[in-house]
Amino acid sequence: MSAPSAFDRRPLGATSLEVTAVCIGGGPLGSMPGAFDYETPSARGVATAVAALTSDFGFLDTSAAYNNGESERRIGEALREVGGLPSSIVLATKVDPDFETGQFDGAAVRRSLEGSLERLGVDRVDLLHFHDPERISFADAMAPDGAVAELARIRDEGLARHLGVAGGPASLMARYLYTGVFEVLLTHNRWTLADRSADAVISQAHEAGYGVINGAPFGGGVLARGWEAVQKYCYGPASAETERAIKAVELICGEAGVPLGAAALQFSTRDERIDSTIVGVSRPERLAEIEAWASWDIPGDVWEALEAASGRDAGLDN
Template sequence: MRQNPLGRGAVHVTELAFGAAGIGNLFTPVSDAQAEQAVAAAWESGVRYFDTAPHYGLGLSERRLGAALATRPRDEYVLSTKVGRILEPAPDAQGDDLANGFAVPARHRRRWDFTAEGVRRSLENSLERLSLDRIDIAYLHDPDDHAEQALTEAYPELERLRAEGVLGAIGIGMNQAELPARFIRDTDIDVVLLAGRYSLLDQRGLAELLPLAAERGVGVVVGGVFNSGLLADPKPGATFDYAAAPTELLDRALRLKDICERHGVPLRAAALRFPFGHPAVASVLVGTRSAAEARDAAAMLERPVPTALWAELKERGLLPADVPTPEEVS
């Protein structure tokens, strides 16, 4: 599988990245065996970039991902995790964590912490859960309500760790484009993980973030290319940004699907390939919870997408006329 550099840095990532929230029991449980099989299938498909976070399943995602990668050569893959939420034991807590989206016992609580000490503690705890001696990429995770602390305390600490060689790259991961654009302007980050804001249905990342990233030599990893499900399988009840899709968006997704199929292209394939039309995009990250999903994502990314498809989507007003689209993939 093709690998691309993350901006100016030395870290290279495969075009397809494994998003490990699913194996942290996102919404519904996944067994240890299913999690291991999902990672193994992604590896067999050529994926060498794996992303996780303490937030995902209160550490379950990190533990399972570390266990599944334990037998893989460490120098052959890139692993990213995130900082900003500290997990603290909650021995008296009862029930599950579904209020935060994860089907796991609520044995820990999350505490927001974008201090320098919080960054160090978070990374130390992640290394312990992963059973690894290093992390390749560290993202500031969802600092929407903590922008100043993330900018003035957490980021400088990550920069120091990168300078010391502890981290290969640093970045910010969010489902909005405005604050990451500020980080590109005001810091020396290597990468932005942009979730849900550069897809066939939502191109808000193109207004400022993507051109700025290309100008400054910052890599972009695009997550949420299926917009939480609507572009994977548009039908009544499908979700967009983790909520029921509005009728207008569902109709638009169905029109996209119809045109894709008339060109012999599954909608999932077009959704995965679309972000690579922009030169700043290095990888697309797909949340994966099973071996079948891992294999499907890899197969869809390999499907040829004719230039005539992009042209028709623009002609019919389903994509803006000026949005960059990929060349035909052979």
């Protein structure tokens, strides 16, 4: 199978949205040093958002929680600079717990969305995700005054065209898909060269007609920059299994002359079950690098070696 272009467009499941194979992620452009170990100055973050909005990437993802709304504020400033949201761009954000109280009930979801719309300077978003719902119990989320019921009301009011669930634990994501409220699955850090624990839920979502988005193909940076530079996975300590997988695929890529980031990105973009892959970007010049990695020619024997060496049995959860 040849690598798709980063700009290839395809339907997002059964939604009305069409997205590019690569989605630009707004976490790093909002500056999240706790996760990525570096700061992104405000001017550079805005410039990165402007570059994304005026590029051929057709999908931009952010969250209320990315640096307490700073990612959304910078994207909002970029939208004002370019004269509003281009018709070619799908804009997604996520609702999060209350910044001060930590509450994640229906009222907090409503406040989260209202804050996002204000920061972004838009009247509605194309896609709204329930972000990391593992922070509360499933029963609380599904209560009459809970987060999920409020998200459904938000969609019914037209403030979000479509709803997704975005989280880590694959088994929990599957439970939310079974509710029938959500149209899109966003899994992160669980389908990479170092961790395949989202395999079953990705298949479940795809086969049922949901849109599937895979976030963090670089596992927080280590599968782009290498083990010596990062030495952690998913923003925290890596298990021994995960570390072995990372070092093994890094060695294979080095010997083959293939950028580690290209292999990590294509592990996701070449998967026909996945509609779009989110890549966080913190500087404008990274967009060209991502485009090049997405279409890098990786020989078949290298893929066979990567498949054999990567984290088939490693996983953050089941």
